[in-house]
Structure formats: structure tokens, C-alpha cells
Amino acid sequence: MRQTRDTFLHFLSDNLGGTPPVHNVRMDLSVPSASEYQTNAVNVKFIDVCPSPQIGQTLVEIAVLAEQELDALTWVKSVFNLLSTNYQTPKLDYTNPSSPTPVGSNIYWDTNLKFRAISDHDALYYDYRCTLTLFHRVNS
Amino acid sequence: MSLAASLKQRVNAVLNQYAPTYMTAYKRVVTRSGGDDLTGHTGTVTNTDTLLNPQPVYGRALRRQVGGTDAEIMATSTESKVGQLYEMIVSADAMSITDIESQNVLVVLKDPTTQEEEVYRIADYEPMGVSGGAVAYLLYIRSATR
Numbered sequence: 001m002r003q004t005r006d007t008f009l010h011f012l013s014d015n016l017g018g019t020p021p022v023h024n025v026r027m028d029l030s031v032p033s034a035s036e037y038q039t040n041a042v043n044v045k046f047i048d049v050c051p052s053p054q055i056g057q058t059l060v061e062i063a064v065l066a067e068q069e070l071d072a073l074t075w076v077k078s079v080f081n082l083l084s085t086n087y088q089t090p091k092l093d094y095t096n097p098s099s100p101t102p103v104g105s106n107i108y109w110d111t112n113l114k115f116r117a118i119s120d121h122d123a124l125y126y127d128y129r130c131t132l133t134l135f136h137r138v139n140s
Numbered sequence: 141m142s143l144a145a146s147l148k149q150r151v152n153a154v155l156n157q158y159a160p161t162y163m164t165a166y167k168r169v170v171t172r173s174g175g176d177d178l179t180g181h182t183g184t185v186t187n188t189d190t191l192l193n194p195q196p197v198y199g200r201a202l203r204r205q206v207g208g209t210d211a212e213i214m215a216t217s218t219e220s221k222v223g224q225l226y227e228m229i230v231s232a233d234a235m236s237i238t239d240i241e242s243q244n245v246l247v248v249l250k251d252p253t254t255q256e257e258e259v260y261r262i263a264d265y266e267p268m269g270v271s272g273g274a275v276a277y278l279l280y281i282r283s284a285t286r
Contacts, residue, residue, distance in 0.1 A: 024178055
């Protein structure tokens with residue numbers, strides 16, 4: 001399941017090319033800011049985990065936050081284009097981040113992507129979010 | 141001397157006089173190198189603790205004061221742990237607004253005898269100043285480790 005997270009994060013980050021940057025929202029005391037959502041970024045937060053001896057599932061939230069509404073819309077389109085190209089990617093082991101190694105299986109995801117606008121008139125940013133189910137083998 | 145600087149001197153004197161002695165307060169700056177920040181694979185994490193001078197005055201905010209939303213009770217096999225929320229008055233000489241707003245700055249309270257520590261995030265703050273000069277900050281710090 002760790003490999004699924006790492007693979008999906010890098011799939012987004014490496015293919016979006018830093019525009020916008022990808023930020024993993026997680027609890028990590030060595031990175032105090034990791035638990036906060038970032039503006040002008042694609043925020044990825046892993047939620048439910050459903051292990052299975054056959055095909056496991058991991059629920060992930062993708063939150064595109066931007067100070068400009070039109071930038072948010074552009075980045076939503078970029079994320080959609082990326083996720084709808086193949087709907088799968090080879091799973092890699094990122095224990096050594098500089099040289100990821102294939103583990104012999106893929107992760108794949110829903111074809112139905114719906115981004116909801118989270119409206120808050122007091123917020124200083126625009127917020128689009130979708131949830132996505134990742135399917136993967138749990139034993140690798 | 142500006143009014144703010146004059147007030148800050150007096151505040152520092154009061155803080156030195158009334159700061160609790162059962163724990164010592166530090167500012168911790170966390171820096172990372174190597175590893176992979178995106179996935180969380182650990183590189184080298186460096187914690188640099190700087191003693192706050194003057195030491196701040198702080199008091200634990202009770203759950204009833206914060207509406208019961210900020211204290212969590214978790215049970216382990218042998219004890220119950222309670223997330224703590226402190227209100228802390230810190231001099232502008234000890235921490236700057238840049239420190240307080242930094243994503244990589246934490247507050248650490250250490251037992252001076254055992255050196256056991258508890259780490260706190262700065263959840264919110266209120267600046268206290270006069271005539272455009274900072275005098276002190278009221279920090280709301282919430283424990284990151286129970």
C-alpha cells in the first residue's frame with residue numbers, strides 16, 4: 001500500500017512537471033507543513049484503505065487549490081488529461097527514491113472523475129476536489 | 141526608544157519573572173535534506189532547538205475553554221493520553237512573526253531534569269503591538285505528540 005501511494009504521487013508529480021506542484025497531505029512531524037493543504041498546488045490525500053488478498057483499494061482525494069479560479073480550472077484539466085490517458089500505471093518501489101524499481105504489478109483507477117467546486121466566500125483561494133479509488137495488489 | 145521597544149523591555153522583565161520553571165521552552169526549526177519530501181521517504185532530518193529568551197509564560201487551556209474541540213483522548217493499553225492546547229505569551233524578542241508563520245517552526249517544551257520533550261504546532265496567534273511595533277505574541281499551540 002505504501003508503494004501504491006508513492007507510485008501515484010510520483011505519477012502525478014513527474015508527469016505534471018511541476019506545474020502545478022504536487023503536495024501529499026499527510027501527518028509527518030519531520031515536515032510540519034505536510035498536514036496543511038497548499039494553495040497553487042495539486043494536493044493528494046490518501047483516505048480509506050481496503051486491503052484484500054485479491055485486489056485492494058485505496059481511496060484518495062485530489063484537491064486542486066489556486067489563488068486564481070481560472071488557474072484552478074486549467075490545472076483540473078491537466079490532472080484530468082493525465083489520469084484519463086491510460087487509467088493505470090506500473091507500480092514502483094520508491095524505497096530508494098532516486099532509483100525506483102518495478103514490483104511487477106500495476107495500479108489503476110476509476111474512469112469516472114468528477115471535480116466538485118468547494119465554495120467558501122471567505123477563502124483566499126479556489127478549491128476543486130475529487131475522490132478517486134485506486135485498485136492495486138496488496139502483497140506488493 | 142520607541143514606545144513599542146520600551147514596552148517590550150518591560151514585558152521581557154515580567155516574562156523573566158513569571159515564566160514557569162517546570163518546563164523549558166524552545167523554538168525548533170526542522171530542516172530536511174535528501175530523501176523524498178513528496179512520498180515521505182526519510183532523508184536527513186535536522187532539528188535545531190533554540191532556547192527562547194526570555195522564556196514565555198504559558199498556561200494549559202482547558203477543554204471547556206476551547207469548547208472541547210481541541211483536546212483529544214486516546215487510549216493505549218496502559219494509559220489515556222490527552223492532546224494539550226496551551227496559550228503562550230512569547231516576547232517579540234524571542235520569536236519573530238517570520239518564525240511564527242513558518243511552516244517548519246515548532247515549539248518544544250522540555251523537562252529540564254529528564255529532558256523529555258513534547259512538541260507543539262502553532263495553531264493560531266494574536267499579535268500584540270503598539271504604534272506599529274511588535275511587543276509580544278499570544279500563541280495557541282497544540283501538541284503534535286501526545
